[in-house]
Amino acid sequence: MQERPHEETNPSLLRKSLITGMGACSAGGIDLRTLWKNTLQGTVTASLEIFPPLQDSLTVYRAPRLHDTSKSRSLLRQADRSVHLALRAADEAWRHAGLEMRKIRPERLGVIIGSARGPVTFQEQSFSSSLNISRRSRASTSLYTAFSSISGIIAKAFQAEGPSFVVSSSCTSGATALHAASGMIQSGLLDAVIVGGVDAPLTPTLLEQYYRTGIFSSCKRPRDALAPFDLNRSGTVLGEGAAFVIVESDASARARNTPILGCLDAISLASHGRHRAGVDHEGLSLQKILRHCLTEAALLPGDIDLLHLHGTGTRLNDLLESQAVALVFGSFKEQPYACATKAITGHTLGAAPLFQLVLTLCAMRDGIIPPLTNTNDLDPACALRFVLTKRQRHSLSKALCLTAGFWGNVASMIVSTSPLAP
Numbered sequence: 001m002q003e004r005p006h007e008e009t010n011p012s013l014l015r016k017s018l019i020t021g022m023g024a025c026s027a028g029g030i031d032l033r034t035l036w037k038n039t040l041q042g043t044v045t046a047s048l049e050i051f052p053p054l055q056d057s058l059t060v061y062r063a064p065r066l067h068d069t070s071k072s073r074s075l076l077r078q079a080d081r082s083v084h085l086a087l088r089a090a091d092e093a094w095r096h097a098g099l100e101m102r103k104i105r106p107e108r109l110g111v112i113i114g115s116a117r118g119p120v121t122f123q124e125q126s127f128s129s130s131l132n133i134s135r136r137s138r139a140s141t142s143l144y145t146a147f148s149s150i151s152g153i154i155a156k157a158f159q160a161e162g163p164s165f166v167v168s169s170s171c172t173s174g175a176t177a178l179h180a181a182s183g184m185i186q187s188g189l190l191d192a193v194i195v196g197g198v199d200a201p202l203t204p205t206l207l208e209q210y211y212r213t214g215i216f217s218s219c220k221r222p223r224d225a226l227a228p229f230d231l232n233r234s235g236t237v238l239g240e241g242a243a244f245v246i247v248e249s250d251a252s253a254r255a256r257n258t259p260i261l262g263c264l265d266a267i268s269l270a271s272h273g274r275h276r277a278g279v280d281h282e283g284l285s286l287q288k289i290l291r292h293c294l295t296e297a298a299l300l301p302g303d304i305d306l307l308h309l310h311g312t313g314t315r316l317n318d319l320l321e322s323q324a325v326a327l328v329f330g331s332f333k334e335q336p337y338a339c340a341t342k343a344i345t346g347h348t349l350g351a352a353p354l355f356q357l358v359l360t361l362c363a364m365r366d367g368i369i370p371p372l373t374n375t376n377d378l379d380p381a382c383a384l385r386f387v388l389t390k391r392q393r394h395s396l397s398k399a400l401c402l403t404a405g406f407w408g409n410v411a412s413m414i415v416s417t418s419p420l421a422p
Contacts, residue, residue, distance in 0.1 A: 017182040017264040019415070020192075020248045021099070022358045023092025025085050026241030027061035028344040031092055036362045039344045040391050042373040046222040046237060046346065053204050054211055059225040060202050061239025061346025075153050078144050080119030081200040081240065083153050089242035090154050090194055097246040098258055099192065108191040110162035111155040112181045114173030116350035116405070117201050118147040118166065124203050154194060162190050171310075171405030172269065173197060173350030174243070175413055178357070179267045181247045191252040196244035197351035210238060215314055226347075227374040228311035228340040229318045229382040236312040239346020243354035262361050265398070265414040266296035272408040283320035285410045286402065290328045293400065293412035301329045304336045304414070306363060306399040307384075308356045311340025312347055321402065322382035337394060338384040339363070343373040353411060356401040364396040364417050 022032060027045045029035030038045070050057045066084050076084055123145045143149060147166040155164040163184065169176045174197025181193035201207070210216065217225040217235035226237040253260060270292070272285045294301060307329075309321050329335045341359050348355055363370060372378075372386040398416045 016250045017185045018248050018250055018253050018260050019245050019262040019264065019361065020253050020258050020260060021093040021095070021097025021246035022244065022261060022361060023089040023096060024241065024243040024355065024358050025063055025088040026345045026348065026355070027063050027239050030064050032358060032362070035344070036359065039341055039359060039370045040368065042371055044223050044343060044373065046225060048220065048222045051204060051207055053208055057220070058207060058211070059217060059219070059222045059237045061237060062202060063240050075156060078140055079149065079153060080122035080144065082115065082119055082121070082198050082242070083150050085200060085240065085242040086113065086150055086154060086196055086198040086244070087157060089198070089244040090158070090196055093244040093246050094158060094194065097248070098256070099246065103256055104192055104252065106159050106161040108162060109158070109160040110181065110184060110190045110193040111151045111158070111160050111164040112177045112193055112195050113151045113154065113166045114175070114177035114197045114350045114354070115147060115150060115166055115168055115199055116170050116173050117199050117206065118168065119145060119149055120206055121200055121203050124205050150198060158194060160194065168350065169405065169409045170407055171349050171352050172403050172409040172411035174353035175267060175403055175411035176269060178247070178264070178353070178413065179269055182264055182267060185247055185249045192246060192248040194244065195247050196242055197348070197354035198242035199349040199351050200240040201238050201349055202240050207238065217313060224374055226313045226343045227376070228313045228342060228372065229322065229379055229384070229386065230375045231377040231379040233313045233315065233318065233379070236314055236342070236347045239348045241345055241348045241351055241355065243351055243358050245354065245358065262364065262415045262417055265299070265416050266293050267411070267413040268293040268296055269411050271410065281316070283324045285408065286320060286324035286404065287327055289410045289412045290324060290400070290402065293414055297414045299398065299414065302334070304329070304398050304400050305394070305396045306360065306369065307336055307338040308360045308399060308401040309338055309340045310352070310403050311342050313342065317404065318379070318382055322384055325384055332383060332385060335385045337369045338386050339370050340372060341370065353401060353403045353413070356403065357413065357415065360399045360401055360415060364399060364415070367393055367395055369394050
């Protein structure tokens with residue numbers, strides 16, 4: 001029998017960081033409600049697009065075109081696609097949390113965003129223009145090509161005067177942002193933080209770079225191209241999108257008497273330097289981050305009700321994730337239920353951890369385990385406790401999300417619905 005970690009010897013500063021609002025915008029849905037509906041129904045909105053530089057067509061997950069009608073229209077006029085997506089998701093999270101400026105001091109409100117590629121569309125366009133000596137860059141170009149343009153515009157839109165910045169750690173960027181925000185809440189520096197993950201990587205140059213790595217799905221049927229843990233999976237598919245949450249201190253949330261969507265029990269981050277393009281081929285980093293996160297939360301593997309896996313659809317990543325889960329959580333009967341949702345959103349790079357988090361919170365709220373879309377023939381080597389066809393109802397009080405990315409970055413977070421003691 002495993003011995004439960006002691007909270008006294010494994011203190012977690014993240015234990016009282018609360019989530020009070022959430023929002024999302026992606027190919028899977030222009031808002032979180034639509035995304036969750038499509039996740040439960042297995043609705044895939046990927047499309048096959050032609051990219052002349054590659055002399056090939058690629059499946060991509062492109063979010064709907066956004067028509068801004070807000071007071072931030074002037075800010076968005078020159079902003080990158082990623083900013084438009086971020087503002088849409090952040091506004092939904094803000095409204096969901098019921099926040100008003102008279103209820104929170106501007107200097108006690110921060111903005112922290114994770115992004116793997118930043119304002120890459122605007123960067124590509126401006127750098128291409130700069131090579132043409134007959135054209136001059138605008139005076140504002142240097143502002144909008146910076147990663148910080150994303151957090152800066154969000155901060156201005158919501159009148160946040162606390163710390164505002166963007167972090168980048170490949171596909172774990174969203175988790176890194178969440179970790180930083182929780183630390184600021186627990187240190188007492190802030191009362192609330194607008195936390196998000198966003199990437200809009202569907203640009204010619206970036207798609208060509210990823211194409212050369214060989215990680216893209218070879219399937220030319222958009223509906224079936226991204227098939228996590230399927231025996232015939234052939235690679236991943238990129239998607240654009242943003243997912244945001246409002247992280248708030250328990251004191252602030254209680255003072256507002258606002259509903260609590262979840263409590264962040266632990267967030268663990270790590271990296272290993274042996275492989276540039278992903279996790280180590282033995283999957284040791286995944287095993288370690290899972291165990292570390294459980295220890296930080298003072299939990300045993302059997303305490304987890306749901307695993308939300310990275311599930312990129314690549315041969316190696318899905319296999320290593322499955323092996324790590326089996327080694328940490330035990331046999332099939334001992335394991336918690338598992339899900340993976342990138343067949344709905346596409347691989348949104350640095351936004352992926354936040355998409356996992358908001359969809360996990362939806363699952364916990366409704367007591368529903370979403371089905372594993374596009375997996376028609378589960379790989380026997382990946383035989384985890386997935387719901388393969390129809391969604392399944394199950395009481396969920398604690399869930400764990402696992403993410404991995406380039407340069408050996410790995411992240412895991414545990415969220416619970418358990419109310420805090422008064």
